[in-house]
Amino acid sequence: MSDPTIGDHVARLRRHATLTQEQLAERAGVSVETVRKLEQGERRSARMSTLHALARALGVATTALLGDASEAAARAEPDHRPLALAEIRRSLTPARGLGALPDPDADRPAAPVEILRARLRQADAAYHRGDYAAALATTPRLLDDARHAAEVTGSPIVHATLAQARYLATELLIQLRAGDLAYAAVSGALDAAQAAGDPVLGASTVKGSSWLLLRQGRLAEAEQVAISTADAVEPRLRRAEPAELAVWGWLLLAGAAAASRDNRPDDATALLDSAAAAAARLADRPVDGHLAILGGFRSARVEMMRAEAAAVAGEPGRVLQVAERVPVGETVATSWQRHRLDVAWAYAAQRQYGEATGVLLELRDRAPAWLRHQRYARDIVQTISDGRRRAMTAELAELATLVGYAA
Incomplete structure (x- = not known):
């Protein structure tokens, strides 16, 4: 059974207060439609000001209404x-003050x-x-x-x-x-x-730091963090353990992603070549103990980054050429899905709009929640929409709605 939602809490507290939906709406100064949609699950969230008003009308703390908004x-x-x-x-x-705040977990085993x-x-x-x-x-x-x-x-x-x-x-x-x-x-x-x-685990978390800096447009810092850490943990390829090879490879990929976006394709290529050497040495040996933080680093993942670098450089033909070397569904799901967006972009850039739409539909069926959060997907849908001479197909319109693109 799923956790109670905001609407479940509103309905329960309203019934306990012996109020109708209309009475609660009037007391709170909100529309009856707002109350109805929350309780029936048509809306899973509401503005904080609306929740404050409902909580006041029900005589409860606002936090009593905060169900599972996930x-x-x-x-x-x-x-x-x-x-x-x-x-x-x-x-x-956590909240901080001048003195120590009570710790509700203090006596818990x-x-x-x-x-x-x-x-x-x-x-x-x-x-x-x-x-x-x-x-x-x-x-x-x-x-x-x-x-x-x-x-x-x-x-x-x-x-x-x-x-x-x-x-x-x-x-x-x-x-x-x-x-x-x-x-x-x-x-x-x-x-x-x-x-x-655990130095390997510590180095692996830097992958997240570099990714975050990249998302923020801090390209030089993203590359510096990744490469300086890679230099610090560079393994001896012949003697390295799988986790050491994987973390080094991931850091090189992060550096390559930053370098390609900083318009330095030669530096990106050099980093990718080093990552390919690590992947070849790792081969199919498992990386235990670090979950997907390090898992999924393989030769196919290096090729995906080569395709990504080609997309950043505006070379759609090169993207499709490299993509042929990537096995279907290879490595962790999110990496594969991100790669398929590069493929969709390449098709759209070459005016192969049907193929681009097909890749996006594949991602919609495979991971709709993930796709909804990708601005890259929204840009590709816009490219397809702008390039077509005819009206949107029903499938493309559905994709546009999913990714939040309004023509």
């Missing part, structure tokens, strides 16, 4: 952010690390299959429990689990375009990795 965030609904991210914001940026890691694997799997609602709903409590266990036990493996949970939160928040919280999450991940005494 679905709203996953669908990128208007006005979702203050509500859906409230719990994860509390976990990552620490959760066993086996349980924490099982929950982490579940949240990680939800994120990488594009189920952002499930990941967002479960991550705040996981962060709280892992932090509490780390403080109580001081165990390196618990600190490592906390680092991975915070890194997962970083990736999730970047996808939800909550950059301030993503920065807090990745900073906390670095701290926890250092407390764990």
Whole structure:
């Protein structure tokens, strides 16, 4: 059973107060339609001012109405952010005062690390299959429990689990375009990795830092962070463990992404060639213990980045040429999906609008929640729409609605 939504809480409290929907709307100064849509689930979120008004009318705290707004965030609904991210914001940026605030977890026993890691694997799997609602709903409590266990036990493996949970939160928040919280999450991940005494894990969290800086347009910093860390952990290829090869390779890919966007294709190519050497040495050996933070680094992932660099350089033919070397569904889902957007862009750039639409429909069927959050997809839909001489097809119109493009 799913967690109660805002509308479920409103309906329950309204019935308890023996009010009709019309009476509640009148007391709160909102429309009856607002109350009806919330209670019937047609709207999963509302403005904070509306919730304040409803709470006053019901004689309860506003927080009593805050159900699970994770679905709203996953669908990128208007006005979702203050509500859906409230719990994860509390976990990552707890309230502070001049003195110590009461700790509600102080007397609670620490959760066993086996349980924490099982929950982490579940949240990680939800994120990488594009189920952002499930990941967002479960991550705040996981962060709280892992932090509490780390403080109580001081165990390196618990600190490592906390680092991975915070890194997962970083990736999730970047996808939800909550950059301030993503920065807090990745900073906390670095701290926890250092407390764990795990240099590979610490270096792997830098991948998240570089990705965040790239999203913010801080290209030089994104490259510097990635390359300086890669230099610090560069392995001896013949003796390196799989995790060492994977983290080094991921950092080189991050540096290449920044260099290509900084209009330095030769530097990007050199970094990609080094990453390819790491991937060849890694081959099919598994990378254990670091979830999808390091998983998925393979030769195919390097080729995906080559295609991405070609797209950044405006070379659609090169994108399609490189894409032929990438096996279908290769590496982690989010990486594969991002690669397919490059392929859709390349088709659209060559005026092959039917092929571009087909790739987007494939992504719609595979990961609609993920696609909804991709501005890149919106740009591709616009290119297709602008380039077509005829009216939008029903399928293209459906895609436009999904990604938020208004012709």
